[in-house]
Amino acid sequence: MRYLTAGESHGPALTAIVEGLPSNLAVDIDDVNHQLWRRQQGYGRGGRMRIESDRVEVMSGVRFGKTMGTPVALLVHNKDWRNWSEKMAITGEAPDSVVEITKPRPGHADLAGALKYGQEDVRNVLERASARNTATMVAVGTIARQLLRRFGMEVYGHVVELGHVKVDQLEGTIPEIAERAEKSEVRVADPDAEQRIIDAITQAKADGDTLGGIFEIIVTGVPIGLGSYAHPDRKLDGRLAQSLMSIQAIKGVEIGLGFEAARRPGSQVHDEIGHRQGEYYRRSNNAGGLEGGVTNGQPLVVRAAMKPIPTLYKPLESVDMRTKEPFRATIERSDVCAVPAASVVGEAMVAWTVAQAFLEKFGGDSVEEMQDNYDNYLRRVGER
Ligand SMILES: Cc1cc2nc3c(=O)[nH]c(=O)nc-3n(C[C@H](O)[C@H](O)[C@H](O)COP(=O)(O)O)c2cc1C
Ligand SMILES: C=C(O[C@@H]1CC(C(=O)O)=C[C@@H](OP(=O)(O)O)[C@H]1O)C(=O)O
Numbered sequence: 561m562r563y564l565t566a567g568e569s570h571g572p573a574l575t576a577i578v579e580g581l582p583s584n585l586a587v588d589i590d591d592v593n594h595q596l597w598r599r600q601q602g603y604g605r606g607g608r609m610r611i612e613s614d615r616v617e618v619m620s621g622v623r624f625g626k627t628m629g630t631p632v633a634l635l636v637h638n639k640d641w642r643n644w645s646e647k648m649a650i651t652g653e654a655p656d657s658v659v660e661i662t663k664p665r666p667g668h669a670d671l672a673g674a675l676k677y678g679q680e681d682v683r684n685v686l687e688r689a690s691a692r693n694t695a696t697m698v699a700v701g702t703i704a705r706q707l708l709r710r711f712g713m714e715v716y717g718h719v720v721e722l723g724h725v726k727v728d729q730l731e732g733t734i735p736e737i738a739e740r741a742e743k744s745e746v747r748v749a750d751p752d753a754e755q756r757i758i759d760a761i762t763q764a765k766a767d768g769d770t771l772g773g774i775f776e777i778i779v780t781g782v783p784i785g786l787g788s789y790a791h792p793d794r795k796l797d798g799r800l801a802q803s804l805m806s807i808q809a810i811k812g813v814e815i816g817l818g819f820e821a822a823r824r825p826g827s828q829v830h831d832e833i834g835h836r837q838g839e840y841y842r843r844s845n846n847a848g849g850l851e852g853g854v855t856n857g858q859p860l861v862v863r864a865a866m867k868p869i870p871t872l873y874k875p876l877e878s879v880d881m882r883t884k885e886p887f888r889a890t891i892e893r894s895d896v897c898a899v900p901a902a903s904v905v906g907e908a909m910v911a912w913t914v915a916q917a918f919l920e921k922f923g924g925d926s927v928e929e930m931q932d933n934y935d936n937y938l939r940r941v942g943e944r
Contacts, residue, residue, distance in 0.1 A: 569692035570644035576634045576696040583629030595702040602900030604761040607893040662882040667870025691808035694905040701908020704915035713781040717907040722773035727753040768874030772866040775903035779860040786855040786917040795853025803909040812865035816848025
């Protein structure tokens with residue numbers, strides 16, 4: 561199963577094609593739209609989120625609510641396009657009203673992208689480098705999530721740190737934490753931390769600054785044996801890291817204890833194995849559900865660190881590429897913090913990667929065939 565996306569931030573629409581989905585998977589478009597809505601939420605987002613109200617249009621591959629085993633094409637319109645149709649025209653010459661961007665912004669792909677692709681106008685870089693594309697990533701990932709749900713797996717995400725505010729007190733079961741996170745505007749599991757987070761973002765905005773943070777993704781119901789230790793590019797831990805790092809502004813990924821494991825002796829890290837009522841179990845889940853690049857039957861626990869938004873109202877110094885003169889950029893609008901949104905994208909990317917591994921193991925052309933393969937495997941594993 562693979563996917564491709566296309567689309568500029570201020571172009572007419574974003575598109576995606578998902579190829580390799582099994583047939584007869586029920587596709588819940590309301591659920592896709594709900595996830596798109598969630599991606600637009602969170603305190604600290606900028607003016608663009610007041611313009612957009614993302615909705616998916618399914619252009620192919622689904623009939624009477626079910627996949628046909630053919631490519632599924634998705635479309636998300638950019639409402640902002642109506643304000644950009646001249647600046648982003650697909651044909652003709654650039655009108656005089658279009659001013660080329662020659663001032664690259666620190667923290668963006670602007671400078672490297674303009675040099676690499678030989679662009680005079682940095683807009684030709686930033687339009688595609690923009691995190692606007694994460695809307696299609698969420699649409700694609702939500703279909704993968706529906707495949708996981710069909711086989712008993714659920715994906716949850718929540719913010720665990722925002723700037724310097726730590727949200728340590730994660731009490732309750734994983735679904736309870738997820739439910740609280742979903743209801744909360746800033747999507748944290750700890751309601752006491754919510755106000756501290758809102759205050760931190762308000763302060764950053766007042767200072768002309770921005771904030772990053774850390775979110776955590778949990779997948780429950782994952783069987784033993786997804787991914788493989790047999791070859792580097794089949795290791796699921798590496799593949800999860802790649803898919804999370806493919807989200808704009810993600811600068812670090814941890815699995816299980818992650819960096820904390822490096823600080824502890826081995827006796828306080830590795831998850832002891834027990835056996836009861838015909839099943840293996842673990843006394844802890846410090847590995848985050850992965851050993852040797854293979855799922856071990858525990859919930860997957862993955863965290864990602866997002867850097868602070870690079871566009872600042874208190875702008876950083878840069879150089880005009882035409883004149884080579886220094887300048888400090890002026891900006892019209894930007895997010896101050898988008899960690900809750902990135903967490904929703906993280907859920908989608910983790911869902912995608914786990915679904916891909918699931919299909920590799922139990923692959924069939926229809927969900928029924930996958931179910932047979934899955935049942936057979938569970939029976940075999942259950943006998944050992
Ligand atoms: C959901 C989301 C929203 C974002 N919004 C903005 C924004 O409004 N302004 C901005 O400068 N960067 C924003 N970013 C981050 C930039 O897209 C990103 O830092 C930049 O493209 C450079 O890529 P890199 O940080 O992965 O190196 C956002 C990222 C995400 C995930
Ligand atoms: C459009 C989205 O995020 C955008 C990501 C982004 C960036 O540089 O990554 C910059 C901003 O775009 P604009 O300059 O149009 O305000 C964000 O709003 C979105 O999340 O849908």
